[in-house]
Amino acid sequence: MDAVVIGAGQAGLSAAYALRRRGLSFVVLDAGSAPGGAWQHRSPSLSVASLHGIFDLPGLHFEPPAEGPAASVVADYFARYERDFALPVLRPVVVDAVRRVPGGLLVSSPAGSWTAGAVVNATGTWTHPYWPVYPGAADFRGRQLHYADYRGPSDFAGRRVLVVGGGHSAVHVLSELPDVASAVRWVTRREPDFHEGPFTEDYGRRVVARVEERVAAGLPPRSVVSVTGLGYTSIVRTALEKGALHRRPMFDRLVADGAVWDRAFEPYDTIIWATGFRAALNHLAPLRLREPGGGIRMDGTRTVREPRLHLVGYGPSASTVGANRAGQAAAREIAAFLQPA
Structure with missing residues (x-):
């Protein structure tokens, strides 16, 4: 076939629509x-009313x-979108490798293999949560979880909780x-x-341009919040009203029952690592795409080292509106x- 799309989130569905x-x-x-x-x-505690915006597919x-x-x-x-446009989505199919073959790329999984002239990778980041390494983390006897496993506040009644991370996920928990x-x-x-003021289209373009500079240089894309800052969403305002956004610098180390800052100890029994996600690209390892700087050099959505492979929802197209444009x-x-002219 002409193309295989890996992933049916916002980026993958946008690409599928454009291919159709x-x-x-x-x-x-x-x-x-x-x-x-x-x-x-x-x-389940994240309500649709609290979202700061979901762009249309x-x-x-x-x-x-x-x-x-x-x-x-x-x-x-998303389910309605797949039905209305009769998109050929197969699931569950976990892709374990993409390899070069004569005239195209071979996409392999336990469910079967597909050969195509091009591949659109839209696997996102959710399946690849980032756990940073800090002194003493292995000695901490309490509960540690990543935001990917957070299911609302009810599990933390009466607990002493340390929330680590500077993005929207941390603020949601707070x-x-x-x-x-x-x-x-x-x-x-x-x-x-x-970030003061509305997230305008002009501001969005400037943010995308900064991310594009990194991926064009073969560097890993930075987290979204490191580029955009935290907007005053309803979730941020709720956390402010509850007095939960009094940020403190990172602890020096963890100990069995808490954390230490410059010899000052505070007891905690739970740590929520709201430390973001990394692009889920392990299945692309056979293509050897990485640059010395650790990133993947891009020319638009196309990877420089493999022109048949397109990354959508990666780097400058990691936002929902960016994914739509990148799919097209x-x-x-x-x-x-x-089909060259």
């Missing part, structure tokens, strides 16, 4: 057991209800825990940067590559 409109043959391989991409795994307007868990609301929207936990402390490596760009480039 260009008349290219393709299949979408999704590791999930149901539609919804990473959204279906978000905490191309061709189908998203009108969320006033209430309801974001996980199910967005997943239902907006909920003060109602139930006996103590909540927020720590970050850098002073949080709160990838389809356009694939059509030109496979």
Whole structure:
């Protein structure tokens, strides 16, 4: 076939829509057991009313209800999108490798293999949570979990919780825990940067340009919040109202029952690592895409070391609106590559 799309989140569905409109043959391989991409795994406590914006998938307007868990609301929207446009999504299919073969790329999984002239990788980051290494983490006797496993505040009643991370995930946790936990402390490596004013289209373009500079140089893309800052969303305002955003610098080390700052000890029994995610690209290792700087050099959505491979939802297209644009760009480039004038 012309293309294989790996992943059926916002980026993958956007790419599939664009491939369909260009008349290219393709299949979408999704590791999930149901539609919804990473959204279906978000905490049930994250309400659709608290979202600071979900951009429409191309061709189908998203009108969320006033209430309801974001996980199910967005997943239902994705499922409708797949049905309305009759997208050929196969699931669950976990891709374990992409390799070069004569005239194309071979996509392999325990469920089967597919050969195509091009591959659009849209695997996102949710399946690759980042756990930083800090002194004493292995000695801590309490509970440690990543934000990927956070399912709301009810599990933390009466607990003393240390929340690590400077992004929207940490703020989501901080907006909920003060109602139930006996103590909540927020720590970050850098002073949080709160973004005043609306996230305008012009501001978005400047953010994307900064990310593009990194990936064009073969460097790993930085986290979204490190570029955009924290906007004053409803979740941020809720956390502020509860007095939960009094940030403290990172601890020097963890000990069995807490954390230490310059010899000052504080007891904690739970640590939530809201430390972000990294691109889930292990299945692309056979293509040897990495540059000496650790990143993947990009030319638009195309990887420089393998022109048949497009990364959508990576680097400058990691946002929902960026993924839509990148899906269209990838389809356009694939059509030109496979069907030159």
